[in-house]
Amino acid sequence: MAGLARFFGGRLIKAVAILFAIVVMNFLLVHAAPGDPATVMAGEAGAGDAQFVAQLREQFGLDRPLVVQLGTYIGHVSTGDLGFSYRQQKPVWELLVQRLPATLVLTASAFALALVLGIGLGTLAAVHAGTLRDGAITVLALLAYATPIYWIGLMLILLFSVRLGWLPAFGYETVGAGLTGIAHLADIAKHMVLPVATLGLFYMAVYARLTRASIQEVRDMDFVKTARAKGLRESTVVFRHILRNAILPVITVAGVQAGQLIGGSILIETVFAWPGIGRLAFEAVLQRDYQVLLGIFFISSVMVIVFNIVTDLIYSLIDPRIDLAS
């Protein structure tokens, strides 16, 4: 346990340093883009005169030197204040908290689905390598991997919502239905099916291919022969001995991708009008809403770091050779 505490301690220190670098870089990147919120707001207000814009800039502190703005921002972030969105007239933190659950539900379900199905199909394909079943799985994975994700989304909408009318095409819940309890959850679940399937399909393909390749590499290793020589059932050999060893590279890739899922969901959230972080980011870019954008970047960086730590932790649980403290 002492090792675990040391591991977390060490990683926390690193995480803070990384976050600091990310915050600075994000800030500078955002400000390198042409245009600022003052011009957008002035434009929308229909008042394009320079004095008004200058006044807006002064009000938001945009006239001060960049370094000063950066200092102020970092000072705020370090106290947990992600700023205020003047566009939406709400604290950024509040906006994020509003949108985050929808994104998390979508990405986490898609990720879990992708992992379970991907590893399952990959194993099935590897065990029956060279047969029809293997061929079918390989082709399916290749298709899911190679087809643009938004196109799959659109086609699924066309089929299941427009043609068959089985599932809702967009949104997070039926607006104005006023459902509560189980009915409300069922409603959300129904809305989730298509976006989750679309997002999950791509990652599933990645994991299926990876699992298949990894199993094929492990299955000829000596310890697998030892396991067979013990007279174990084939299923025990596959799951306990082959799969457990083959899954390490899948976890590495999955860990990296888990952190990126939020970014990856922007397309899906746009296609399915899903009220999550992704859509918030999209809108914030159009509106030059720096504070919101920076907040989203910050949150996704935190996610990446957290998932990295979790991945390392899982790794050490599966593979005793990996010593967390070193």
Place this chain on the structure above:
Amino acid sequence: MAAISVAEPPPPLLDVRGLSIALPDGADRPFAVDNLSFTLNPDEILCVVGESGSGKSMTAHAVMGLLPPSVRLAAGGLFFRDTNVLTQPEAKRRELRGGRIAMIFQEPMTALNPLMRVGEQVEESLRAHTPLDRAGRRARVQELFAQVGLPNPAELVRSYPFRLSGGQRQRVMIALALACEPDLLIADEPTTALDVTTQKQILDLIRRIQAERHMGVMFITHDFGVVAEIAHRVAVMQNGKMVEIGTAAEVLNRPRHPYTRQLIAAVPHTMGQRAAFARVGEPLLRAEGINKIFRVGGGLFRKAKEVVAGHEIALTIHAGETVGLVGESGSGKSTLGRSIVGLMKPDNGHIFFRGTDLMTLAPRDFRPFRREIQMVFQDPYASLNPRRTVGDIIAQGPVAFGESPSVARAKAEELLGLVGLDGNAAGRYPHEFSGGQRQRISIARALAMGPSLLIADEPVSALDVSVQAQVLGLLDDIRRRFNLSMLFITHDLRIASRVCDTIAVMRRGVIVETGPADRVFGDPRHAYTRALLDAIPGRGWHVPAELAQCPAELAQ
């Protein structure tokens, strides 16, 4: 378990009748095992001897029902206690496998699941074959670990394989095989990957357990020393056929078949028969006070484990001299070899080559010495770039030093002839050659640079005995022809005694004894040297005089 060990039914335990195993189309021969018949009795150790590709492992795997899917059982029967196991359904075979017939493999480093505790891996077998409950299984595993001589069984069962040494892992494998008290134990080269001293312990263990339990043991090996240690009966296989079978005394001392005679003649046996080497002038290479400590593991907050690979090592090599560096794995032999070639930097010390201290040279200044000092590596399968032709591989070095490609290429072909390969080998790729041929290519590659010192790191340990003899013969010939100095690193004292003028015995980073080969082998002064010599398998057996007379290289 007691119910099973009732009186043995009449012999034999295993009866192989006309077994043929077909190789896939396009293999170098149609049958891996060709019309093979032999019997194995209870309470007997049958050694199956042959070179790689002789079909001995394939036979063992057929008995276990573990043949790779690419081969096919073509004919014959495998009778275990009068039941043809080949016609049994898979469920029945699974019961036999690990239950009544158990197997130990060659490579203990990879034969255990790296992600499972060793105790659990043995327990798995008990769970599959016995009605023991969890507590019963645990107790049995500890009992087994104690039986095979593993230290501190109660704690060791909870270890993962990577924490154990090769010898300990092989003991775990033996415990695993013995778990369900099998009637037949198949040991497929179980000591080949181990050091001599560990090999001796494992052989003793197998012999002891076999005698206690009256098991039948099918022991596969290529080493006649091991055969002499352990066999009751010996079967010799060549190209999938059995060429000779008989009692150990018959086959070892009065071999009849030419192939058996050839194998026995190839056994390194000329302990200390070399003419004394006269050192002249200044040494070519003089190493002094070399220290190297590896730090394993450890991190920001934890002290690393220190492994001493070199402690105040001093060594000289004169022109034309072959110095044998002998020791067990992990003793630091390779570290020293690699330091001399400049592949590794010792912590401190001096390596003088023709008076220049290599350790003080910047990489750029070291470069000319790379030509002078060349290395032949242990594994001929891994040391040649699979994507370059053999000619390229050999010519690459000289070209890098400014020779014109066409000249280098012509020289490469010449060198290939010199090492006994066809000139057209230059246009082919490494995978088209056998292990012995590849090692010849490695030697040609080293020679292409025109070195004066050759570092040979276990150059023949991956090869069959008869091929070993050929490659050693080649090295000796080349050494004489070019007046090369050689540092010959090996764990096999029999081989060292054949090619080395001077022997340095190394243990845990320290050279414990140095001297002329004759003296070191004839009159070992350090206890460790004596222990190494005692551990050589088959010390009590002498190659029959008529075969000992004929040099092994000529017996091909």
